Amino acid sequence: MTHDVRDGLKYTKTHEWVKLTGAKAKIGITDHAQEELTDIVFVELPTVGKEVKKGDELCVVESVKSVSEVYTPVSGKVVAVNTKLDDSPEIINGSPYDDGWLVEIEVKDKSEVNTLLDAAAYKKL
Amino acid sequence: MVLRSPLYENQVKLGAKFTEFAGFEMPIQYSSIREEHFVVRKKVGLFDVSHMSNVWITGSDAAKLISLTTVEDASRVEDGKSQYTAILRENGTIIDDTIFMHLNEKFMMIPNAGMNQIVTKWLNEQAKKHHLKAKAEDVSREYVILAIQGPKSKETLQKLTQTDLDMVKFFGCQVVKVADVECILSHTGYTGELGFELQITPTKKAAVVFDALLSAGDEFGIQPIGLGARDTLRLEKAFMLAGNEFEGGRTPLEATLGWTIFWDHEFIGKEALLKQKEQETYQRMTCLECVEKGIPRHKCEIQKDGTVVGIVTSGTLSPCLNIGIAMGYVMPDKREVGSILDIMVRDKPVKAKVMKPPFVPKDWAQKYERIAT
Numbered sequence: 001m002t003h004d005v006r007d008g009l010k011y012t013k014t015h016e017w018v019k020l021t022g023a024k025a026k027i028g029i030t031d032h033a034q035e036e037l038t039d040i041v042f043v044e045l046p047t048v049g050k051e052v053k054k055g056d057e058l059c060v061v062e063s064v065k066s067v068s069e070v071y072t073p074v075s076g077k078v079v080a081v082n083t084k085l086d087d088s089p090e091i092i093n094g095s096p097y098d099d100g101w102l103v104e105i106e107v108k109d110k111s112e113v114n115t116l117l118d119a120a121a122y123k124k125l
Numbered sequence: 126m127v128l129r130s131p132l133y134e135n136q137v138k139l140g141a142k143f144t145e146f147a148g149f150e151m152p153i154q155y156s157s158i159r160e161e162h163f164v165v166r167k168k169v170g171l172f173d174v175s176h177m178s179n180v181w182i183t184g185s186d187a188a189k190l191i192s193l194t195t196v197e198d199a200s201r202v203e204d205g206k207s208q209y210t211a212i213l214r215e216n217g218t219i220i221d222d223t224i225f226m227h228l229n230e231k232f233m234m235i236p237n238a239g240m241n242q243i244v245t246k247w248l249n250e251q252a253k254k255h256h257l258k259a260k261a262e263d264v265s266r267e268y269v270i271l272a273i274q275g276p277k278s279k280e281t282l283q284k285l286t287q288t289d290l291d292m293v294k295f296f297g298c299q300v301v302k303v304a305d306v307e308c309i310l311s312h313t314g315y316t317g318e319l320g321f322e323l324q325i326t327p328t329k330k331a332a333v334v335f336d337a338l339l340s341a342g343d344e345f346g347i348q349p350i351g352l353g354a355r356d357t358l359r360l361e362k363a364f365m366l367a368g369n370e371f372e373g374g375r376t377p378l379e380a381t382l383g384w385t386i387f388w389d390h391e392f393i394g395k396e397a398l399l400k401q402k403e404q405e406t407y408q409r410m411t412c413l414e415c416v417e418k419g420i421p422r423h424k425c426e427i428q429k430d431g432t433v434v435g436i437v438t439s440g441t442l443s444p445c446l447n448i449g450i451a452m453g454y455v456m457p458d459k460r461e462v463g464s465i466l467d468i469m470v471r472d473k474p475v476k477a478k479v480m481k482p483p484f485v486p487k488d489w490a491q492k493y494e495r496i497a498t
Binding site: 042 | 153154157158159160162353356357418419420422441442444471
């Protein structure tokens with residue numbers, strides 16, 4: 001894989017990333033995922049306050065041709081969404097790990113994060 | 126078995142991403158669908174559409190066979206002309222939409238991808254049943270089909286042929302040499318832009334033409350284009366995609382292809398169409414432009430005041446308009462231009478306005494372009 005994989009983040013097999021800071025986890029899609037999608041043109045974000053369980057559908061990311069669900073890698077409450085994506089969903093293509101984050105979740109159980117892949121393991125996929 | 130174009134290796138080298146479509150592994154995109162879309166609207170793009178079919182129709186009754194099996198009276202189509210038409214079942218529904226080219230005594234029909242055997246068999250059965258001296262021959266795998274489309278397509282192609290392209294009228298067809306390779310040229314396309322299509326045999330000669338066109342178009346910014354942009358380009362013009370718009374059996378009246386029907390001749394399906402014409406209560410192809418955020422997709426329901434009134438057959442985000450657009454079937458009393466319907470996207474209504482096609486007008490780039498690429 002020639003795509004950017006950041007150290008220090010946790011990953012899923014379905015190409016989401018998680019960045020845990022204290023009890024809050026930022027979630028996004030990986031460089032590989034944005035490249036596969038190309039031309040992201042629409043993002044449907046959840047409402048702030050929504051309770052989600054690991055594996056639930058969190059957002060929908062659409063490219064010109066395809067619709068992809070993003071599943072939450074952790075359980076908890078949505079405390080913030082990246083509203084910039086409403087008008088400029090293409091930010092995800094340019095900056096999947098920084099400006100293109102999707103959702104911030106207040107994590108219920110931090111140990112859930114530990115079960116995710118680390119950068120080295122994700123690179124091997 | 127998945128088939129590949131004879132140009133597969135060239136496409137791999139150009140960085141294509143592939144998808145399976147109607148049994149073929151074809152490029153879906155090279156750079157990005159959006160970028161390729163704008164290259165065709167503004168400059169020139171080169172498509173390999175070899176997944177489409179080629180069927181020769183020959184014999185002294187060739188024109189009669191086409192007239193019997195399509196909504197067109199082929200005797201009206203002069204030598205050197207291409208014609209868009211539809212092949213119907215007895216019940217009036219569309220087997221396939223197609224273009225046929227009148228080339229001297231013969232006709233070449235271009236059915237959709239994967240329709241070669243069905244159409245060939247149907248034509249030969251009808252020829253036999255109606256005692257016509259005509260034969261349909263499937264030569265799909267002997268041809269590569271290239272489409273060069275966009276405002277700079279004519280200038281690009283002209284560099285490689287002695288034939289004066291100004292003399293080839295819209296929907297004209299003839300045999301020409303391009304980069305010293307004999308091709309059947311047709312002034313047609315599926316993008317709504319100025320463009321040409323080339324049928325090339327034997328297939329091993331196609332790479333020469335493909336490469337020559339890319340070189341000749343270099344000064345105009347030519348790019349190879351995948352099926353992704355082909356779909357968004359045709360949708361902005363509300364052109365039919367057989368697998369979507371005729372899914373489940375649709376008549377040309379339902380598909381608003383009434384203009385293609387030449388009523389003054391006998392053809393298979395005519396009786397059923399005449400009956401349907403007397404009714405008012407059948408769904409018709411309708412163009413919808415979203416007036417709020419959301420992207421309609423294939424099979425989304427269309428509702429009015431919470432009641433289902435139709436279904437989306439094709440939908441996308443229009444790269445030129447940057448809004449969702451859809452084609453779908455709606456009952457006639459719900460499709461007045463300007464009226465608002467709800468397209469159900471993931472169970473949420475997205476408001477959309479009934480439009481007159483096309484969504485994107487002719488020569489959009491020259492007249493309306495406002496999005497920087």
